[in-house]
Amino acid sequence: MERYTQERRVIFVKKHYKYGESYAETVRKVHGIFGRRNAPNQSTVQRMIKKFEETVSIMDSKLPVRHRTGRSLDNIVTVSESVAQSPGTSIRHRPQKLDIQRSTMQRILTKDLHLHVYKIQMTQELKPTDNVQRQEFVNWVLENQKVDGNFSKKIIFSDEAHFQIDGCVNTQNCQIWGAKNP
Numbered sequence: 001m002e003r004y005t006q007e008r009r010v011i012f013v014k015k016h017y018k019y020g021e022s023y024a025e026t027v028r029k030v031h032g033i034f035g036r037r038n039a040p041n042q043s044t045v046q047r048m049i050k051k052f053e054e055t056v057s058i059m060d061s062k063l064p065v066r067h068r069t070g071r072s073l074d075n076i077v078t079v080s081e082s083v084a085q086s087p088g089t090s091i092r093h094r095p096q097k098l099d100i101q102r103s104t105m106q107r108i109l110t111k112d113l114h115l116h117v118y119k120i121q122m123t124q125e126l127k128p129t130d131n132v133q134r135q136e137f138v139n140w141v142l143e144n145q146k147v148d149g150n151f152s153k154k155i156i157f158s159d160e161a162h163f164q165i166d167g168c169v170n171t172q173n174c175q176i177w178g179a180k181n182p
Helices: 006-018 023-034 042-055 073-085 093-098 102-112 128-147
Strands: 115-119 175-179
Touching: 006 023, 006 042, 023 042, 073 093, 073 102, 093 102, 102 115
Parallel strands: none
Antiparallel strands: 115 175
């Protein structure tokens, strides 16, 4: 949005040439007409006059619109079909297969198809014997606490993960794309 209308810009240019082409004098006179808040500063007047002298125009030129071919309708449909056929394909491999840039693929998935990454979280199933084992552990800690007053402070709990050769899944890098819940 342009700050100054065409009429105001014409007044700025007229005042500039009327008062001997002095930028400071132009600013002072324009302040008297429009007030300090609605008048340009000296550097703005300089840019307007320079533009007027170079292009014989007081209005800002329109910037060319950049056409984005990456997120075309064809590419969106192609990615949508690819996700429907093989939803488990990674964000690295899918653009290679479809010959689309990775950043474009990311934008199509999130902005056009409204799909977002979800990380799988593995949880442990609670079994009926778990409550008994937990109660035994608490009783053991309480007994040793009576013997050594600082025993409970000497216990270290860790959230380390153990991965076995028998096929346990490392979910650290496992991501699934799906629609975001409202």
